Structure formats: structure tokens, C-alpha cells
Amino acid sequence: MATAFEMWSNLGSVMAGLMFAWAMFKQYFPPQLSRHIEAYAHKAVGYVYPYIHIKFPEFDGERLKRCEAYAAIQNYLSANATARAKRLKAESVKDSQSLVLSMDENEEVVDEFEGVKLRWSSCLNVSQSSSFSLYNSSKEIRYHSLTFHRSHRDLITGSYIKHVLAKGKAVAADNRQRKLFTNNPSSDWHYYKATKWSHVTFKHPATFDTLAMELSKKGEIMNDLLKFKRGKQYYERIGKAWKRGYLLYGPPGTGKSTMIAAMANFLNYDVYDLELTTVKDNTELRKLLIETSEKAIIVIEDIDCSLDLTGQRKTKKQEKDDDEEKADPVKKMAKGGEERKESKVTLSGLLNFIDGLWSACGGERIIVFTTNFVEKLDPALIRRGRMDKHIEMSYCCFEAFKVLARNYLGVESHPLFPTVRRLLEETKMTPADVAENLMPKLDDENEDACLEGLIEALEKAKQDARNKSEEEKEKEKAAVAEAEATAATAMAEEEGKQTSSEGEQKTAGEDVLKK
Numbered sequence: 001m002a003t004a005f006e007m008w009s010n011l012g013s014v015m016a017g018l019m020f021a022w023a024m025f026k027q028y029f030p031p032q033l034s035r036h037i038e039a040y041a042h043k044a045v046g047y048v049y050p051y052i053h054i055k056f057p058e059f060d061g062e063r064l065k066r067c068e069a070y071a072a073i074q075n076y077l078s079a080n081a082t083a084r085a086k087r088l089k090a091e092s093v094k095d096s097q098s099l100v101l102s103m104d105e106n107e108e109v110v111d112e113f114e115g116v117k118l119r120w121s122s123c124l125n126v127s128q129s130s131s132f133s134l135y136n137s138s139k140e141i142r143y144h145s146l147t148f149h150r151s152h153r154d155l156i157t158g159s160y161i162k163h164v165l166a167k168g169k170a171v172a173a174d175n176r177q178r179k180l181f182t183n184n185p186s187s188d189w190h191y192y193k194a195t196k197w198s199h200v201t202f203k204h205p206a207t208f209d210t211l212a213m214e215l216s217k218k219g220e221i222m223n224d225l226l227k228f229k230r231g232k233q234y235y236e237r238i239g240k241a242w243k244r245g246y247l248l249y250g251p252p253g254t255g256k257s258t259m260i261a262a263m264a265n266f267l268n269y270d271v272y273d274l275e276l277t278t279v280k281d282n283t284e285l286r287k288l289l290i291e292t293s294e295k296a297i298i299v300i301e302d303i304d305c306s307l308d309l310t311g312q313r314k315t316k317k318q319e320k321d322d323d324e325e326k327a328d329p330v331k332k333m334a335k336g337g338e339e340r341k342e343s344k345v346t347l348s349g350l351l352n353f354i355d356g357l358w359s360a361c362g363g364e365r366i367i368v369f370t371t372n373f374v375e376k377l378d379p380a381l382i383r384r385g386r387m388d389k390h391i392e393m394s395y396c397c398f399e400a401f402k403v404l405a406r407n408y409l410g411v412e413s414h415p416l417f418p419t420v421r422r423l424l425e426e427t428k429m430t431p432a433d434v435a436e437n438l439m440p441k442l443d444d445e446n447e448d449a450c451l452e453g454l455i456e457a458l459e460k461a462k463q464d465a466r467n468k469s470e471e472e473k474e475k476e477k478a479a480v481a482e483a484e485a486t487a488a489t490a491m492a493e494e495e496g497k498q499t500s501s502e503g504e505q506k507t508a509g510e511d512v513l514k515k
């Protein structure tokens with residue numbers, strides 16, 4: 001049997017139908033009259049229809065950003081109301097181990113709070129765009145609608161909505177599966193349902209435990225991250241956007257990417273790997289930024305190679321090459337294989353991305369740049385406030401080696417450790433190379449064999465470095481000798497010229513005297 005609530009809800013639907021009909025016929029009435037009719041109709045509805053509707057749309061701010069309340073309500077409903085819904089949607093979470101059910105579109109459920117009944121509907125409107133387009137340009141507008149009796153207005157708008165949002169956020173935190181995002185080329189953005197970022201589940205095993213670096217430096221970075229994570233109020237108090245920039249620099253194979261994975265696992269944040277070369281211009285960069293979630297690490301790897309962001313002017317030769325390319329398309333094709341789609345993201349666009357007004361939309365974000373050549377970067381890009389913490393990832397030291405030995409061989413100490421220590425102090429080897437040498441190549445290879453292999457590799461690296469430096473010294477010597485020889489020849493020539501001109505002058509003088 002239909003309850004009073006359902007009866008009133010049905011009446012609500014009838015009224016919605018009448019409103020729709022009115023919207024169609026309204027044009028046939030003079031504007032003055034239609035305004036009067038509308039005002040009286042609203043009053044009359046208010047007397048007979050005692051229910052209030054609140055709409056929670058999926059997007060706010062001109063569709064720029066997904067509304068947090070919408071997401072929280074969706075989570076709340078999937079956890080609390082799905083038992084009563086008849087049509088559900090299933091989504092796998094938590095390493096595909098479990099399913100999360102949520103209400104399907106245009107489905108309704110009744111919820112209860114402190115003895116008060118209320119109704120949630122999940123709605124979808126599809127509107128066709130009037131403009132002609134090659135792509136499917138229909139627009140989907142989703143929203144949740146809450147209906148309740150007006151006598152409970154204070155309870156619902158005061159406590160119930162707060163309760164729903166808090167529960168929804170808690171559910172999201174429980175079900176949260178971290179994601180690794182990458183930006184889609186902007187040419188794909190206008191496809192139906194295309195989003196700016198695509199993602200996979202983030203499953204990198206690196207942690208600060210397995211990261212090889214000096215313990216004091218590691219501890220300092222972990223403390224810095226923790227301070228940031230817990231710093232919401234602090235950032236508010238000092239009037240600074242809740243974000244922090246890290247610059248990781250060092251030679252290839254020293255663990256920069258590994259460090260980012262460790263950071264994400266430590267903080268439980270998503271990772272947005274931003275490929276700058278596919279971003280068309282500064283406006284698109286801003287749009288990408290707005291679509292990143294909170295609790296995220298935004299990464300730009302090898303920033304020095306991404307774009308010409310050094311802020312330096314082009315050399316005369318580069319300018320000449322570019323002009324020639326513009327004039328000669330064949331040359332251009334030969335250089336790029338195909339016509340290059342150049343990104344127009346500029347240094348100032350990137351600076352604003354990191355530290356401009358838009359960077360404060362949404363908090364709790366870490367921005368990480370990695371580079372092999374820190375000296376190539378524009379100082380403005382890496383100044384404190386943009387890149388707050390500069391971390392040098394360097395060659396393997398003994399402490400870092402001990403972490404790798406524990407990870408790869410399961411040993412804390414070994415008689416060969418002192419030899420390794422001495423060799424690591426005498427030569428440079430990246431953690432990636434040390435790790436590779438520590439990895440058993442055969443099933444029966446034990447830790448002794450691995451450590452001996454590493455010592456051999458270190459000895460070889462040391463010898464190679466010595467040979468290289470001797471070669472360089474030889475080259476330097478040869479260059480100095482060559483320079484000296486050239487200078488001596490030039491001097492001799494100069495002297496020769498002087499003597500001959502003196503001789504000529506002398507002969508000329510004698511001739512005059514004879515005469």
C-alpha cells in the first residue's frame with residue numbers, strides 16, 4: 001500500500017508535469033499575465049504541496065569541477081541506501097577484490113534520519129546541443145535530488161546534510177583506491193564523455209623503507225611530508241595555498257621516480273603524471289590543473305626536456321633554423337618525421353600553474369619536478385614558494401647500499417661490507433647499478449656471489465674512471481702543448497717579419513748615405 005510520503009511524491013511528479021506543460025504554453029500569454037499566473041501558482045503549490053526539494057548537481061562552477069557534495073552523497077547512498085534500491089550500478093574497487101554498488105540513474109530510495117523519512121533520487125537529463133557538430137554533442141547532466149517534508153527543514157538542512165557528507169567522505173576514504181593519472185591529448189577532449197585525465201590503479205611497490213638514501217635525509221623528507229599533510233590549519237593561518245613543491249634532481253638511475261612512488265604510498269595520494277608536450281597551451285594547462293583531485297601529487301618528469309622552459313633566448317643559429325623550417329616544409333618534415341605539433345605552453349604559463357591564483361583551487365597538492373640537469377632550469381621556476389624543497393638524489397653511499405643489501409639479499413651485515421664501503425667512497429655508482437649487481441642472476445646465486453659481483457663491478461667502474469681521467473689529462477696536455485706550439489710559431493713569424501723590415505730599413509739608409 002502506498003504511504004503518505006509516496007502519495008505526496010506522486011503528486012510532486014504530477015505537478016512537475018503541469019509545470020512542464022505550462023512552460024510550453026506560457027509563450028501564448030502576455031508576459032505580464034504569465035508572471036501573475038506563475039506567482040499565484042507557486043503560492044497555491046506552497047499551500048497544498050508540503051515537500052521541499054534540494055538539488056545537488058554533479059558539476060559546479062560552469063562545469064569546471066566535479067562537485068564534492070555530489071560525490072559524497074553518491075558514496076553515502078551506495079553504502080546506506082542500496083539495500084532498498086531496485087536498480088543498481090556495480091563498480092569494482094580495492095584491487096578488484098570487491099564490488100561497490102551504487103544507485104542507477106533515475107532510481108529512488110527512501111532514507112530515515114532521527115525518525116524522519118526522506119527520499120533521494122538519482123537523476124540524469126540528456127540535452128542535445130543545437131549546434132551542428134561532427135561529434136556526438138549531447139550533454140549529460142546528473143544530479144541527486146533530496147525531498148522532505150517542510151516541517152523538518154531545520155533538521156535536514158542543519159544536521160542531516162552534514163551527516164550525509166561526513167559519512168560519504170568516510171566511505172570514500174575506506175574504498176579509496178589510489179590512481180595513477182595521465183593527461184589525454186587535448187585533441188581527444190571533445191569526444192563524447194572524454195575526460196582530460198585517464199587513469200589506472202596505482203600499484204607501485206616502492207616505499208621509504210625500500211628507498212636507498214642517507215637515513216638522515218630520508219627522515220627529513222618524511223617529516224616534511226607529514227608536516228605538510230597535517231598542515232591544513234597552519235597553511236590557513238599563514239594565508240598560503242595548501243600545496244608544496246619538490247624538485248628532485250640528480251643523474252639518471254638515482255631514484256627520482258622511485259622517490260615519487262614512495263611519496264605517494266607514504267601519503268596515500270593519487271599521482272597525476274603530466275606530459276607537458278601534449279598540452280596545447282596555457283589555458284589547457286589550467287584546465288588540467290582544475291580537474292586534479294585533492295590529495296594528489298602532480299608530477300612533471302624531466303622538466304628540462306619537456307619544453308624550452310629555460311627562459312633563455314634562442315641562439316642566432318636556432319632562430320635561423322626555425323626560419324628555414326617555416327619557409328621549407330620538406331625540411332620541417334625531415335626533421336620531425338611529420339609536422340610537429342608544438343606545445344605553446346610558456347614558462348610564465350607553467351609558473352602560474354604552480355604558483356598562480358588557480359593553483360589554490362583545491363588543496364593538499366604536491367607538485368614534483370624531476371630533472372637530470374638542475375643548472376639548465378630557469379631560477380624563477382625553482383625558486384622557493386614554487387619548488388619549496390630541493391632534493392638532490394646522488395650516487396650510492398654506504399648507507400644507501402645497506403638498504404639495497406637488505407632489500408635484495410636480506411642481509412644486514414657481511415664480511416664483504418667494508419670492501420664495498422671503501423669502493424663506494426672511492427668511486428661513483430648509481431643505486432640503480434648497485435641494485436642491478438645485487439640481484440641474483442641464477443637460482444643458486446647466494447649473497448656472497450652477488451656481493452663479489454658488485455665488488456668486481458665497483459673495481460671496474462673505478463678503473464674506468466681512472467682511465468677516463470688519465471685520458472682527459474692527456475688530452476688537456478696535448479691541447480696545452482698545441483696551444484704553446486701555435487703561440488711559438490706565431491711569435492717566430494712576428495720576429496721574422498720585424499727582422500726583415502729592420503734589414504730593409506738598414507739597406508735603404510745605406511743607399512741614401514752612399515748617394
Ligand SMILES: Nc1ncnc2c1ncn2[C@@H]1O[C@H](COP(=O)(O)OP(=O)(O)OP(=O)(O)O)[C@@H](O)[C@H]1O
Binds near residue numbers: 250252254435
Ligand atoms: N634510491 C633508490 N632506492 C631504491 N632503488 C633505486 C634507487 N635508485 C634507483 N633505484 C632502482 O633503479 C631503478 C631506476 O630508478 P629510477 O627510475 O627511480 O631512477 P631515476 O632517477 O628516476 O632515473 P631517470 O633520471 O633516468 O628517470 C628503479 O627501478 C629502482 O629499482
Ligand SMILES: [Mg+2]
Binds near residue numbers: 256370
Ligand atoms: Mg625517472
